[in-house]
Amino acid sequence: MPQRVSDPECLFCRIVAGEIPADKLYEDDELLAFRDVNPQAPLHALIIPKTHIATLNDATAGQAALLGRLLVVATEIAVEQGFAEAGYRTVINCNGDGGQSVYHIHLHLLAGRRLAWPPG
Ligand code: 5GP
Ligand code: ZN
Helix, strand or coil, rough: CCCCCCCCCHHHHHHHHHCCCCEEEEEEECEEECCEEEEEECCCEEEEEECCCCCHHHCCCHHHHHHHHHEEEEEEEEHHCCCCCCCCEEEEECCHHCCCCCCCCCCEEECCCCCCCCCC
16 A cells, blocks of 8 residues: 555644544545535535645646546545436635645535536
8 A cells, every 4th residue: 555645734634634523424545535614515525635635736647546536436425415416516726826725635526506607
């Protein structure tokens, strides 16, 4: 198993470590999914790799499968929670202009209401 990187200062690494509680929706060796503390839709989940990757810019080609798994798990949660047919949105915000506020890569899964486009 590849070595997992953890940053003790990182909020999501602390959730992975169990130091901060989270409402978990899915967990395996590589990934964790939990409900966003400030939900923007009836279902708002965050899917994260357990290893610390700060932004999408920091992900390597060797982590392509891991990044792909974020989407696979998001879809599984959308199906399980009954939102697959109606639809949903997945988003990764990157750095300041992308609206990133927590610097541990995470895929947002939003569902349960009609989402506007373009985003604000
Ligand atoms: P970003 O703005 O970086 O794309 O998304 C960060 C998300 O993390 C935000 O939607 C925010 O509500 C969520 N968040 C921030 N702190 C916590 C926390 O302690 N627990 C959970 N579950 N979500 C958090
Ligand atoms: Zn982290």
